[in-house]
Each structure stands twice: as structure tokens, then as C-alpha cells.
Amino acid sequence: MDNSIFNSVEISQYIYLSCVLFAIGLFGVLYRRNAIVLLMCIELMLNAVNLLFAAFSSYMGDNNGQLFVFFIMVVAAAEAAVGLAILVMMYRNTRSTDVSLMDNLKG
């Protein structure tokens, strides 16, 4: 697994970059109110994970991490499809994608 782009940067740099991307996604999910932006933030988190898996995989010369990346991409696509369908359903009923309107359930 001789990949010059991956090997010219240290593994720690990849870990920091993934953690930063993951944190941006995480705080996005916690602080944004638009459901579409929330979905994008979750995708950002998943892509941070993908980057980290690919980096570790290249660093250790082990294929399993890249296998995991493919599974994550496929399942994330399925999840996004269901999520968008739920969003459309929500938009039809409330004419909005603002999740803070969704506060009927309390207690």
C-alpha cells in the first residue's frame, strides 16, 4: 500500500483533521435547527469517520479499514434516503423544515 499522498502527511495530522470535521458536524447537530442542515452535519460526521478509517488503513497497510469505508458509504446513502423521505413528510404537514417547531411531545 504505497500511497504517496497519504504517506507524505503524518497520521496524527489525519487524526486531528478528522476530529475537527467530526466536531464541526457534532456541534452542527446540536446547535442548528434546520432539518436539512442537520442531515448535512450527520453526513459530515460520517465522512470524518471515513477519512479516519482510510488514513489508518493506509498507515497500517491493512485493507479492512477501506472495507469499512465502503459499508459506511452504502449505509449512509440508505439512511439519507429514509431521512429525506421523513423530511418531506414533515414538510408536507408543517410547511417548514425547522425542527424546533416539533415540540408537541413533552413531559
Next chain:
Amino acid sequence: MKSLLVVFLGAIVVLFVGLGKKETKTTPLALLFIGIALALIPLDFLGKLPWSFEKNVPVDMLFFDKISLSFTAVLLLASFLVFGLFGSKVQVGSDLLGLLMFSLSGGIILTASSNLVMVFIGIEALSIPLYVLAGSRKTNLKGNEAAIKYFLMGAFSTAIFLMGCAFVYGSTGAIDMETIYRAAYTMEHLKAVSPLLIIGTSLILVGLSFKVSAFPFHFWSPDVYEGSPNRATVFMATIVKVAAFSAIFRLFSIVLMDLRGESWGIVVAVMSACTILLGNIAALRQTNVKRTLAYSSIAHAGYMLMAILVSPEMGFWAILLYSFAYIAASVIVFYYFNEISSNRDESFEAFNGLAKNNKFGAVLLALSMFSLAGIPLTAGFAGKYSIFSAAFVEYKWLVFVALLGSAISIAYYFRIFKSVFFTEGDAKVNTTAVSAIFLGIAAIVILLLGIAPSILTNLSVFKF
């Protein structure tokens, strides 16, 4: 493996056979497939399967050992009861049944996964159909809210879980559990546990505790349980929880057991104590029965977390006994709630006077309340007893907290008991003969495991 195939192929068959027909017409077919899958379990169990992956056993991505078979049996029994007791008489098409069966096959994958990829696939296959089911009442605003909350929290927790997997992969160099186990063992004995492994373990714990709704990641579950259709709620409360616990049990009690003292032991103990107290105290001040049951299921997740802390041999039987008790009692309670709340009254008063009109129902409801509260001679007591006695050696304070929690729980279970037996009212449930059979099965499970829990624990003689 056979059970998984039967359920998965059954789901496809049910999906297509039921096209354009009423759902009640295809339910027997779905029950047949789940029944076959359940009947295949003892056949596999008597075979020469190991208890868990041990030395010199070739490990595939899916590995059906006796631990996974036992949890699969719980899942199949729970879905057998759910399919038999819950169903819509007006629903056309069997898409919801098919989705439930796909979700169930995800749960079976989760019990048998011996690789982090399969844990991930199992969680997603378990959850994605349930996001759809939670929102299956398309024009109901509460249903929409439940679906969107469940979806966002589910996807969010999966991302956190995956980040944990990435860190574990980075520190151990493997995604299959046996290599992770060896790496963790070596690191522990060399006193050189990689910080990446600790971070990864914590993130995996966070991701999975979202799924079982353990404190402090429980906040979504009362809302989602209340807004979802009753069948989806009971599915989430029983099957999702038990499947997620089987994954937690395998990952933490078996694979990462050597790191318990180093990293996650005290965290899980504190989480468990907080979950038990919060679930039970919050359940006390609810007026909606469904929310009360949601908080009570949070509390039960806390008791089950205690079993993760003890040695795998003791913890496994405790958690298995508790799961059987929990699913049987939950299904009965949710069935009566579903029947009584069909006229949109979800308060405790809706149960008033059930004992006068339906003696069978009142007795079953009382039995399952006793089991959930942990009164002796029910399966709930046997489960709680085995968990508490296993945890007492190392975590005495936790057992005291759990006993306090159980004492609090009697108060809100007694509220339903009081409505059913001592309050005048006109609650009515017309139980058909078929439903009575399914309720009877659940009641037999509660009584049998309550009077003779050794039926289950004696299975440990089938060793290799």
C-alpha cells in the same frame, strides 16, 4: 444462521404476498416464518456450537455461538408475540410487517456479529426500517415528530459509534473482535493501553447507549415512544433494546472485559445508577401511561447495564433471564394499553374498572406489573435477583441504588394496578381467542421463569 435466513427470506415473501391484501390476511404467514425460525433455535442449540468465540475457533464476520442463539431466541419470541398481538385491521398491504421482519433480521445480525462492520450493519438494518415505522402515520403530527427525532438521534448516535470504531481500528489494527480482544489483552498486561483505544471504547459506549436509551442519552426515547404507533413502540422497547444489549454484552463483557478496570467499568456503573434513578423518578410524575412505560423501559435498561459489569458467565445468564422477563411483561402491558387507548385516552383513568369487565386481562396485567416491579414468583424477580446477586460482589452501592429504584417503581406500577382493580369505571377489552393464546404464552414465560428460573440456567450444561 438458519433463523436469520428464514426471517430475511420470510420478510421478502411477506412483502410480496401481501400486496393489495389486508394486513390481517398476511399476519399468519409472517407468524409462520418467525415460528419456523424460533423452532430452528433448539436444533442449533443442541449441536456442537461453542459458547463464545474461544481459542482456535475460526471466526467469520457472523458467528452464531450459543450466546447469540440465546439472544436470537429472545428476539424471535418477542416478535412472535408482537406480530400476534399487535396489528391494524384497516391497514392494506404488508409493507409494515415486512419492515418489522427486516428490522428483526438486523437484530439477529447484531446478536451474532463478531466484527465491528457487522455490528454497524446490524444496528442500521435494525434502525432504518424503524425510522419508517415510527412515521407510518403520515398525517399525524406527533408521529412525524417521533419519526424525525428517532431518525436524527439514530443517525447521530451511529456516527458517534462509527467514530469509536475508527479509533479502535487505529489502536488495535483490526475490526474483527477476536483480534481486538487479543490486542486489548496484550495492552492491559503490558500496562500500555493506547489512549486511542480508551477514546474509541468510550465513543462506542456512547453510540450504543443512545440505542438502549441509557442516561444521559435517554432524552429522545419518551418522545419517540409516545409519538410512534403502538406496534413500533413495543418493537423499540423490546426487540431493539435486547438486540442492542446483546451487542453491548459481546463488545464490553467479552471483548473489552480486560479494560473494565482501566476505562469503562466505573463509567457504566455510574450510568446504570443514574439511568435507574432517573427512569423510575421521572416515571412517577407522568400522567400518560405510554410515557410512564417509556420511562420504565429506561429504568429497565439501567438494570440490564448492571449485568454488563460482572463476569461474562454470570452476566450472560442474568441478562438473558432479565430479557425474557422484560419482553414478556412489556408485551402484555403494551397490548392492554393498545386496546384500551384505542379511543385516544392514554391516561391512567382509561384503565379504571378493567377487573370488573375482563378478569383474564386484569389478572394478566397484574402478573406483568408484578414481574416488571420485581415481586417474587415472577420472572422479573428472578431476573433482578440474578443481576443484583452477581453485581453485589463488586458494586455494592450500585445494588443499593437499584433496590431503591425498584422500590420507587412499585409506586407507579401500583397506579395502573389500582385503576384496574380498585377504581370504578368502564374500561373494556375484547380479547379474541387468538390473542388470548399469545397472551397466555407470555404469561407462561413469566410464571415458568419466575417459579423455576433453573430451566434457563440449566442450559449451561450443553457445553461443547
